[in-house]
Amino acid sequence: MLKTRNPITVSEAISRIMKQVGKISSETISLNESCGRILAEPVLANHDVPPFHRSIYDGFAVRAIDTTEASSHSPAAFTVIDRIGAGDVSSVSLEENKAVRIMTGAKLPKEANAVIMLEQTVSSEHSFVIHKPFTPFENVSLQGEDAKKGDVIIEKGSMITPGVIAVLATFGYTHVKVARRPVVGVLATGSELLDVSTPLEPGKIRNSNGPMILAQLKRLGVQPKWLGVRADDVEACYLTVKQAAEVCDAVITTGGVSVGDFDYLPAVYEKMEAEVLFNKVKMRPGSVTTVAHTDQTLLFGLSGNPSSCFVGFELFARPALLAMMGSTKPYLHYAKAVIKEDATFNSFTQFIRAVYESKPSGALIAPAGFNKSNSVTSIARGNAFIVLPGGTDRIKRGEVVDVLLLGMDEGHESWVIRE
Numbered sequence: 254m255l256k257t258r259n260p261i262t263v264s265e266a267i268s269r270i271m272k273q274v275g276k277i278s279s280e281t282i283s284l285n286e287s288c289g290r291i292l293a294e295p296v297l298a299n300h301d302v303p304p305f306h307r308s309i310y311d312g313f314a315v316r317a318i319d320t321t322e323a324s325s326h327s328p329a330a331f332t333v334i335d336r337i338g339a340g341d342v343s344s345v346s347l348e349e350n351k352a353v354r355i356m357t358g359a360k361l362p363k364e365a366n367a368v369i370m371l372e373q374t375v376s377s378e379h380s381f382v383i384h385k386p387f388t389p390f391e392n393v394s395l396q397g398e399d400a401k402k403g404d405v406i407i408e409k410g411s412m413i414t415p416g417v418i419a420v421l422a423t424f425g426y427t428h429v430k431v432a433r434r435p436v437v438g439v440l441a442t443g444s445e446l447l448d449v450s451t452p453l454e455p456g457k458i459r460n461s462n463g464p465m466i467l468a469q470l471k472r473l474g475v476q477p478k479w480l481g482v483r484a485d486d487v488e489a490c491y492l493t494v495k496q497a498a499e500v501c502d503a504v505i506t507t508g509g510v511s512v513g514d515f516d517y518l519p520a521v522y523e524k525m526e527a528e529v530l531f532n533k534v535k536m537r538p539g540s541v542t543t544v545a546h547t548d549q550t551l552l553f554g555l556s557g558n559p560s561s562c563f564v565g566f567e568l569f570a571r572p573a574l575l576a577m578m579g580s581t582k583p584y585l586h587y588a589k590a591v592i593k594e595d596a597t598f599n600s601f602t603q604f605i606r607a608v609y610e611s612k613p614s615g616a617l618i619a620p621a622g623f624n625k626s627n628s629v630t631s632i633a634r635g636n637a638f639i640v641l642p643g644g645t646d647r648i649k650r651g652e653v654v655d656v657l658l659l660g661m662d663e664g665h666e667s668w669v670i671r672e
């Protein structure tokens with residue numbers, strides 16, 4: 254007999270999953286391999302940045318006190334006693350009205366505390382004059398102004414971006430401790446599924462969810478392990494999921510989670526004695542998404558319908574895998590935008606695949622096309638979800654709605670800044 258399912262809210266579903274997430278071990282990898290990985294330890298400043306007072310211009314290093322009387326009527330004259338470029342250190346001692354010709358990035362000579370730009374001087378070979386005073390530390394980049402030794406620059410659990418790489422390089426980290434990449438098994442179930450390379454046959458479709466999930470995992474920096482396609486056969490699915498659960502940190506399946514005669518994932522979980530966290534969520538698409546776990550492995554039973562599968566991954570698998578790696582920001586970016594079309598009501602919370610665009614007048618969003626669980630094209634066209642709470646009255650064009658942004662590493666399609 255059909256077992257009734259108890260639908261729970263999306264937030265409750267997420268919270269049940271997150272309670273089961275265990276932290277993965279860490280590994281040390283080389284700096285140049287680390288972009289996109291999650292830091293397993295904070296990045297500490299092991300020296301001041303900059304490490305010394307330095308010139309920010311090409312010019313002359315002087316003592317500010319020697320410039321105080323300079324004016325257009327009464328110029329101050331200086332004698333140049335040394336010349337240094339970035340990387341050089343001057344050993345001269347600066348006395349009254351003496352200067353060192355200095356280039357951008359070079360360490361300030363000991364007694365100097367100001368830099369005069371070349372353009373602010375009238376100079377000859379070994380001397381120059383100025384017509385205005387300079388304040389102490391004018392045109393000087395101060396030691397430690399960007400970071401002080403001992404500061405935590407980047408928190409543990411942050412994703413390594415090109416900027417973080419620059420910070421690591423600044424402090425001489427040739428290697429960095431990051432969370433190991435979870436190994437995630439991916440299985441597509443369905444007797445109707447053909448390999449991508451196969452011509453269509455009556456009643457069959459190509460497996461599009463498998464490659465899609467592999468790509469969603471790669472976007473997170475997770476290591477996918479392709480388990481293949483299995484027909485709707487309880488034994489075959491059971492063996493594959495069970496074996497994968499023994500070696501993977503998580504197993505994601507697609508298809509077979511609803512109540513049909515050949516939907517075997519509920520039976521697979523039962524046979525594995527896995528604890529089912531939920532099997533019905535108050536959301537559209539993806540209401541039949543089922544998540545279970547064994548002692549050490551999370552089992553994501555995503556729906557077979559492409560849009561449901563995609564949404565299920567982004568809402569549930571994504572934060573769990575990021576949290577497993579210790580990420581402090583595992584959830585999708587949130588925004589608000591004005592909806593460009595009327596949207597229809599549903600008793601469950603809707604996650605409509607949508608196109609989000611930022612205009613100078615504000616952010617706009619519109620559904621990305623065919624809005625059904627079985628749509629594949631709207632996934633491709635969308636870059637966000639419109640989130641409409643369950644039970645909302647009809648949303649009218651022009652109203653502000655909640656938005657979740659996808660794939661934030663992706664840039665805008667054109668240069669939109671006006672100068």
Ligand SMILES: Nc1nc2c(c(=O)[nH]1)N[C@H]1C(S)=C(S)[C@@H](COP(=O)(O)OP(=O)(O)OC[C@H]3O[C@@H](n4cnc5c(N)ncnc54)[C@H](O)[C@@H]3O)O[C@H]1N2
Pocket residue numbers: 441442443445446458459460461462463507508509510511512513516538539540541555556557558559561626627
């Ligand atoms: N009596 C009921 N029927 C259904 C219910 C329900 O509550 N009661 N829920 C519906 C909802 S909602 C959804 S969503 C689907 C979920 O179905 P399953 O997760 O069991 O998935 P399948 O039945 O295996 O497939 C559904 C659909 O997706 C296609 N599919 C499957 N795998 C792939 C793949 N790898 N690539 C592309 N497309 C795939 C499959 O051919 C089906 O068309 O159940 C409803 N039914």
Ligand code: MOO
Pocket residue numbers: 536537538539540541542556558561626
């Ligand atoms: O799980 Mo279904 O996608 O709610 O439509």
Ligand SMILES: [Mg+2]
Pocket residue numbers: 508509510511512513515516557
């Ligand atoms: Mg089904």
